[in-house]
Amino acid sequence: MERSLLKHFIKSRGLRQSSQRDRVVETFLSQKGHTSAEELLIQVRKKDKRVGLTTVYRTLKLLTESGLAVERKFNRQVSTFEPARIGQHHDHLICLGCGKIMEFENKNIETLQEEVARKHTFFITHHVLELYGTCLDCSKKGAKKPKKK
Amino acid sequence: MERSLLKHFIKSRGLRQSSQRDRVVETFLSQKGHTSAEELLIQVRKKDKRVGLTTVYRTLKLLTESGLAVERKFNRQVSTFEPARIGQHHDHLICLGCGKIMEFENKNIETLQEEVARKHTFFITHHVLELYGTCLDCSKKGAKKPKKK
């Protein structure tokens, strides 16, 4: 279903199809969690050795522009991407101890955000809400080395 | 007043004082709004030509670690810093049209964030909340070129 969205997007842009891009898209959409370009390349290369990092970056940009991917830029300086669930939105809890990422939705917060915007005569297109701290496991075990990932 | 905080921090770290650092700190604290290292260097150099960018970066890091500065990393890939108002916290509305940044505080949102964390047995140390969109001016004038800054 999402695949057709991309096909449509490709066509509407006058782009062509290619096996490399197909492989990247396919691999990306099968991914769960948040994936960086480098990580995605590793997965893609398990299927096709000839795909380059540049193409992964280019495809990720295409996916993002077409609305099939959402880019996240948490703590670190690398971007990660996750498949977009249509009509859905969520925010994140990020553990600074182990790197674990949890997702949540909270309509009340979003409503309050709109209220804030209204007070400032501002029109929100999107927002970033990230809660950083310590997960249960890490608060038990005490200070731990952050997961590099 | 904040100055003494830094002095104390410097001493507790076994560091020495220097005129360059003093100048950077002084200039930074007099700044309003969100300032990048590069921008701060320009201001500092109006007073002292011999200060280097490296020292600005180092001082900004020191200020952040001592709690006198808060680092923000909005849309762009450059970090900006703002003087920390003691015991205060605020979040931002960022206009994608003109780059204008507005600040707000909303205790209700923060309370809901804590509630979310509690549900996940998570302990928040800090959070990022950024509302992106269009300000009143920009929504009037229609689509405009984003302020580079």
Next chain:
DNA sequence: CATTATAATGAAAATGATTTTCATTTTCAT
């Protein structure tokens, strides 16, 4: 004040993620 260990400095090089370039290959409308 002189000594001296070491912190501070800044120019230049390194880093690291992402983007750009460009010569070559592939796609697809005709």
Next chain:
DNA sequence: ATGAAAATGAAAATCATTTTCATTATAATG
């Protein structure tokens, strides 16, 4: 089948920030 244009990937470029390193400045001590 043909050709214009898109896609590719290796290598170079970008760009903010950090690291390196030779030199200078600071301040505790005698």
